Amino acid sequence: MKQLVFVVDDEPSILRLVTHWVKNKWGYDVRSFDNATEMLESLGDNPDLILLDIMLPDINGIEVLKTVHSKNENLPVIMLSAQGSIDVALESLRLGAFDYFPKPIDQNRFETTVKNALRNYELIKKVEFLQSSLQREYSFDNIVSGAEEMQQVFNLVSKVINNEITVLIQGESGTGKELIAKAIHYNGNRKDKPFIVVNCASIPRELLESELFGHEKGAFTGAHQRKIGKFEIADGGTIFLDEIGELEISLQAKILRVIQEKEFERVGSNDVIKSDVRIISATNQNLSEMVQNKLFREDLFYRLNSFPITVPPLRNRRGDILLLVNHFIEKFNDKMGMNIKGVTKGAMKKLYDYEWPGNVRELENTVQRAMILSDGNKITEETLPEQIAGTEKSASQTTVFFDPDSPVIPFEKLKEQAIRHALKVTNWNMQEAAKRLDIGRATLYRLVEKYGIEQE
Numbered sequence: 001m002k003q004l005v006f007v008v009d010d011e012p013s014i015l016r017l018v019t020h021w022v023k024n025k026w027g028y029d030v031r032s033f034d035n036a037t038e039m040l041e042s043l044g045d046n047p048d049l050i051l052l053d054i055m056l057p058d059i060n061g062i063e064v065l066k067t068v069h070s071k072n073e074n075l076p077v078i079m080l081s082a083q084g085s086i087d088v089a090l091e092s093l094r095l096g097a098f099d100y101f102p103k104p105i106d107q108n109r110f111e112t113t114v115k116n117a118l119r120n121y122e123l124i125k126k127v128e129f130l131q132s133s134l135q136r137e138y139s140f141d142n143i144v145s146g147a148e149e150m151q152q153v154f155n156l157v158s159k160v161i162n163n164e165i166t167v168l169i170q171g172e173s174g175t176g177k178e179l180i181a182k183a184i185h186y187n188g189n190r191k192d193k194p195f196i197v198v199n200c201a202s203i204p205r206e207l208l209e210s211e212l213f214g215h216e217k218g219a220f221t222g223a224h225q226r227k228i229g230k231f232e233i234a235d236g237g238t239i240f241l242d243e244i245g246e247l248e249i250s251l252q253a254k255i256l257r258v259i260q261e262k263e264f265e266r267v268g269s270n271d272v273i274k275s276d277v278r279i280i281s282a283t284n285q286n287l288s289e290m291v292q293n294k295l296f297r298e299d300l301f302y303r304l305n306s307f308p309i310t311v312p313p314l315r316n317r318r319g320d321i322l323l324l325v326n327h328f329i330e331k332f333n334d335k336m337g338m339n340i341k342g343v344t345k346g347a348m349k350k351l352y353d354y355e356w357p358g359n360v361r362e363l364e365n366t367v368q369r370a371m372i373l374s375d376g377n378k379i380t381e382e383t384l385p386e387q388i389a390g391t392e393k394s395a396s397q398t399t400v401f402f403d404p405d406s407p408v409i410p411f412e413k414l415k416e417q418a419i420r421h422a423l424k425v426t427n428w429n430m431q432e433a434a435k436r437l438d439i440g441r442a443t444l445y446r447l448v449e450k451y452g453i454e455q456e
Contacts, residue, residue, distance in 0.1 A: 002029045003048040003118050008039045008064075009080065010057050014103065018051055018080075026111060028118070036064045043071060049098075049117050054081040054088060062091060069096050074124050076117040080105065143179060144327045147317035153180065156309050161188035166259060168244075168304045169282040171311030174361030177282040178242060180311060185238040190278060193237030196230050201243035201440040209251055210267050219268025231264060231275050238278045244304065245285035245296065246442035252297045255279075259303050279304070285443070295446055314356040314363065321352055324360060328367040329379075340371050343379040350381055354388045416451045419444070428455050 005028050009015040015032055023030040031047070033039040036059040039050070050068060054061035065077055076098040081088055089100040098117045101110055143154070160167055161184050169177040178197065185195045203211050210219075214229030230239060241247070247255065258264050259279060263272050281304050290296035314320065325348070329340050343351070347370075356362055370383040381389050422433040434444040 002027070003122070004029045004031065004045065005114070005118075006031050006033065006039055006042070006047040006050045006052075008033045008036060008050065008056070008061075009053040010034050010055075011053070011082075014053070014080070014105075018105070021107065021111070022051070022114065026114065036061070040064065040067060043068070047075070048121050049114065050075065050077045051114075052077050052079055054079055054083070054092070062088075062095065065092065065095050065097055074121065074128075076121050078113060078117060143176070143183060144323050145317070145320050146323055147312070147320050149312040149317050150320070153309060153311060156307075157184055157187075160184060160307055164278055166278075166304055166306045167280045168287075168306075168308045169280065169311060170287075170308060171282075171284065172313045172357075172359055173284050174359035175311040175313055176360050177284075177311055178240065180309065181238075181240045181280045181282065184280060185240075185278075190237050194234050195237055196234040196239045197242060198230050198239065199242045201246040201442065205248050205442055205445070208248070209254070212251070213254065213264050213266055215267035216269045219266070223268070226266075229264075229266065231258060231277055232273060234277045235275045236277075238280055241279065241281040243283060243440060244281040245283040245287055245290060246440040247296075248442065249295075249297065252300045256297065256300045256303060259300075285440075295443075314359045318352060321363065322348070324363055325351060325367055325379075328364050329371065332368050332371050336371070338371055339377060340374060340379065341377045344381065347379050347381045347384060350384055350388050350390065416453070419447055419451065420453060423448075423453065423455075 005022050007015060007018050007022065007030060009018065012034070015034060019030050019032045022028050031042065031045070033042075036052075036056045040059075052061050052064060052068075056064070061079060061081075065079065068075060068077055073096070077096075079089075079092040079097045079100045080103060081100070082103040089102075092100045098120075099113050101113075143150075145151070145154075157180060167181075167184060169180050171177050182195060185191060198212065200208065210223075210227060210229065212229050212231055214227045214232055215223050217223060217226050241255075254264060258275070258277070262276060263274050265272060287296055287301050287305070291298045291301050314324075325343060329342065332338065333340055351363075351366075358365075366385060366388065367379070369385070370379040373383040374380065418437060419433075422436045423430075426432040426436065430441055430444055434441040437444065439447075
């Protein structure tokens with residue numbers, strides 16, 4: 001659909017000329033008006049640009065500009081005037097006009113300005129659409145749950161959406177901690193500003209400081225140009241620090257400073273950068289225990305934990321399994337062009353009885369996989385993974401875990417032995433060893449140092 005331009009001028013020759021340029025030369029739809037009253041009555045037709053004469057017979061163009069922007073502050077208006085007064089031009093621009101042109105109009109410059117105004121407005125509308133889509137996607141109505149435990153979570157979220165308190169979201173992997181963080185942001189007063197996600201466990205620790213705070217050119221080997229950090233990008237919005245328990249002690253002090261002073265420096269610079277950022281963090285670890293073990297700063301923990309929200313695991317709200325399965329079937333039917341109608345009773349019982357260590361994320365992946373494998377219009381037991389359908393896991397699939405109640409080996413010694421074994425069988429591949437141990441890589445580094453484990 002072509003963009004619509006309103007042309008308003010009481011001088012017939014100018015009205016015809018500008019209309020001819022816009023419609024016949026530049027290819028836009030045009031509505032022409034010789035008075036302001038009729039144009040204002042037609043604003044419901046949603047023009048994309050108004051070319052507005054200042055000296056009109058019924059209403060002064062400056063007053064018309066004010067009225068237009070009271071209804072739509074983003075709608076571009078280009079002012080036209082035979083007066084050529086600097087004062088009139090400045091007043092127009094001060095009140096939000098996109099530009100000002102004296103008559104006779106310079107056609108070449110006018111064409112460039114008209115196209116820029118229309119392009120800029122199109123971008124604004126796209127941003128508004130994306131923002132409204134995000135707000136709909138992360139509204140409370142789109143978080144699928146009927147469980148009382150989750151309703152308590154929603155109640156807590158509703159109390160913090162429009163204030164600046166730091167929030168710590170706790171829960172196992174896959175419970176939807178990022179979804180809760182997005183619900184807080186996109187329903188709050190920062191919803192039109194950036195929402196920036198940083199996974200503290202997935203970024204190498206030697207690069208994380210640069211990722212968070214940015215760096216100057218030449219700050220370290222490989223820093224070929226200035227980099228803007230996530231805290232600077234998130235200015236005015238929210239930064240979500242996922243897996244905050246993986247943060248190095250040295251960086252924890254810098255995060256504390258951002259919370260307290262709202263300022264930081266890029267790596268390699270002494271210039272202080274101010275950043276108004278709301279911090280929401282998440283972890284699947286017990287930060288209180290980490291504080292006791294000197295693995296996490298106590299002062300930072302209390303600042304992050306100003307408003308704790310705990311998301312319950314899926315096995316503690318099994319009533320949500322059916323709701324979520326139906327939700328994911330509908331989602332993937334749309335996404336993959338399928339027509340799965342539901343789940344057989346046998347398959348549903350298997351889904352209900354499973355413990356879901358990966359929680360909602362694991363359930364979503366399971367439903368998608370089962371739909372792809374399905375030969376009919378329902379998910380059956382045969383389409384479910386072996387560990388859900390009832391087949392025992394092989395030894396290579398078994399997760400290494402720690403048993404604090406072991407009557408023979410002390411807990412700390414058991415942890416050390418498990419770490420040594422994981423490092424040995426992975427040939428000291430830290431990432432793979434951390435995965436087998438079901439802990440973060442930064443945590444593994446700290447424990448290796450704590451227990452004095454050295455590569456043989």
